[in-house]
Amino acid sequence: MDLTIAITGASGAVFCRAMLCALEVDARVSRVHFVPSENSLRVLAEELGVAGRNGLLEKLLGGPAKKCVQLSDSDIGASIASGSHPSNGMIVLPCSMGTLAAIANGLANSLIARAADVALKERRPLVLCVRETPFNRIHLRNMTLAAEAGATIFPCIPAFYNHPVDSDEMARQFVSRILAHIGLPQPGAYIWKPEE
């Protein structure tokens, strides 16, 4: 699979780190296009202590990236900006209300918004892991608009019934749910089996 992972300036950088780590070791995935928004860099520094855009992937993965490549959000000429690029889908994790608004209203004014626009027009999976609380009516309307255009609204709401011991485990399990949703079930994913 060829996937695009975008991170925006919403809280929840730990989810994106867990996502990149899972995809990097998943043999079914050949290429990951990673696009951090400018504002995600601030949140990455606040939440994970990861500073700057240089070597970002290596810092998040804890070693050299084998299949993840980083793209600039201002590079609207990147391969994933075109529907001719054979992508298998895109995940925005976490997705800020600002980026949700851009995608829901078809602004296509950054690589993230354009690649999402392409996913929708090509009828490819687009998963928006929105994060805000509480939601105002604009957020709710934009989620409806995006869902009606074909996106999956997959809010950053992790489960607790699997008794996660820390935020990394919580993030791993949440990421497993996202990946199962796009056809990449993960080893070690918690599955609720009350009758056993």
Ligand SMILES: Cc1cc2nc3c(=O)[nH]c(=O)nc-3n(C[C@H](O)[C@H](O)[C@H](O)COP(=O)(O)O)c2cc1C
């Ligand atoms: C530490 C921090 C946490 C934030 N958390 C959120 C959030 O959870 N959801 C959200 O929509 N915006 C959040 N913001 C605000 C966004 O970063 C801001 O609206 C930004 O313009 C989004 O830009 P982007 O979508 O291009 O990344 C946060 C900002 C900071 C500094």
